[in-house]
Amino acid sequence: MFKKQQFGIDLGSDLIKIYNVRKNTLLKEKNMIAVMDKDTYLAIGNDAYEMYEKNPKNVRVMIPMSEGMIADTGSLEIILYSLFRKASPHLSKSPELYFAVPTDMTQIEKRAYYMLTRNGAFQDCRVFLINRPIADAIALGISVKNTKGEMIVNIGAQSTEISVIADSRVILSRVLPVGGFTIDTEIVDSVRRYHQLFIGMRTAARLKLAMGNIEEEKREARKAMGISSVTGLPKEGTVVSEVVNKAVLSVIDHIGEDIRSVLERTPPQVRSEIHKNGFYLLGGTSSLPGIDRYLAETLEYPVLLSRFTDEGTIHGLQEIIASKDLTRQWAYPADGKKKKKKR
Numbered sequence: 001m002f003k004k005q006q007f008g009i010d011l012g013s014d015l016i017k018i019y020n021v022r023k024n025t026l027l028k029e030k031n032m033i034a035v036m037d038k039d040t041y042l043a044i045g046n047d048a049y050e051m052y053e054k055n056p057k058n059v060r061v062m063i064p065m066s067e068g069m070i071a072d073t074g075s076l077e078i079i080l081y082s083l084f085r086k087a088s089p090h091l092s093k094s095p096e097l098y099f100a101v102p103t104d105m106t107q108i109e110k111r112a113y114y115m116l117t118r119n120g121a122f123q124d125c126r127v128f129l130i131n132r133p134i135a136d137a138i139a140l141g142i143s144v145k146n147t148k149g150e151m152i153v154n155i156g157a158q159s160t161e162i163s164v165i166a167d168s169r170v171i172l173s174r175v176l177p178v179g180g181f182t183i184d185t186e187i188v189d190s191v192r193r194y195h196q197l198f199i200g201m202r203t204a205a206r207l208k209l210a211m212g213n214i215e216e217e218k219r220e221a222r223k224a225m226g227i228s229s230v231t232g233l234p235k236e237g238t239v240v241s242e243v244v245n246k247a248v249l250s251v252i253d254h255i256g257e258d259i260r261s262v263l264e265r266t267p268p269q270v271r272s273e274i275h276k277n278g279f280y281l282l283g284g285t286s287s288l289p290g291i292d293r294y295l296a297e298t299l300e301y302p303v304l305l306s307r308f309t310d311e312g313t314i315h316g317l318q319e320i321i322a323s324k325d326l327t328r329q330w331a332y333p334a335d336g337k338k339k340k341k342k343r
Ligand SMILES: Nc1ncnc2c1ncn2[C@@H]1O[C@H](COP(=O)(O)OP(=O)(O)OP(=O)(O)O)[C@@H](O)[C@H]1O
Pocket: 011, 012, 013, 014, 015, 016, 065, 067, 068, 155, 156, 157, 158, 159, 160, 179, 180, 181, 205, 208, 209, 212, 283, 284, 285, 286, 287, 288, 289, 309, 310
């Protein structure tokens, strides 16, 4: 039987995730574009990341998102179109696109999702938006309609979204401009201070993935290429895990403080439910070893780590698209024209 083409899309600041419903496949690529001389597109996605920090002066490698929001619609449209051709070489005329979006968006921010798909191959598609905490909750098995109180913390690359769900809806949501990239920036600073070595963000991310660990005292070291801040010349240095984890911890402490402040603003009955059951942690940065135990200890709340990490939202979208009931409840058209009967 003919099945319409539907896609779930999570536009991350680090990774774009595209789920193709018909094929049951997930494409995950870097949200990056390399542009030469202002208007020639050289590479997109993972290929653009390969050029990042190695590019000549006339090539710019850009991320079209800022703190989890669309910052450059034109570049993002090109990235999306190119990745869609990979996810589904035969795009039908009017596919349905379901984007996960932050809860509290202005009309202009909402419109950016609609404008993304107004040209070329996408112009006849139907665009729906689904609030990200709802997608996350559904992936986590939370019954949004019945829960008395749940909290979800999605720690990504440029943003951390802290959401409280109760009364069948998201009652509180805060998007902070902090995440994995903030950790990488802190590592760059920390390595410069302790090792007199300027490293790039790619190297910082590699050191984080290799040695980032919040609770283990294990002492490790890795070689890293950079520029010596003493001589100004390229140099291979040795970076120790204490330097990396000092940087990691400063950012996680910051996130912990923000979670505490959202908890303080949460109505007492809902807060006591969260205290009883714990709060959920997902997003790529939740893969950091020991983060759940560390936050549980500092905040004195149980922490439930999701096995989905960076793919939680896309799993939620997958479940919503697969169920007519969930689609009717949680997906709304991006142009705001067609009213749904029930929300
Ligand atoms: N094992 C790991 N340890 C620490 N950080 C990790 C690990 N694996 C992935 N990350 C980090 O997770 C981040 C990507 O996560 P995710 O895909 O959830 O972000 P995003 O959705 O692209 O960003 P945002 O939600 O902020 O727009 C990157 O910063 C990456 O370095």
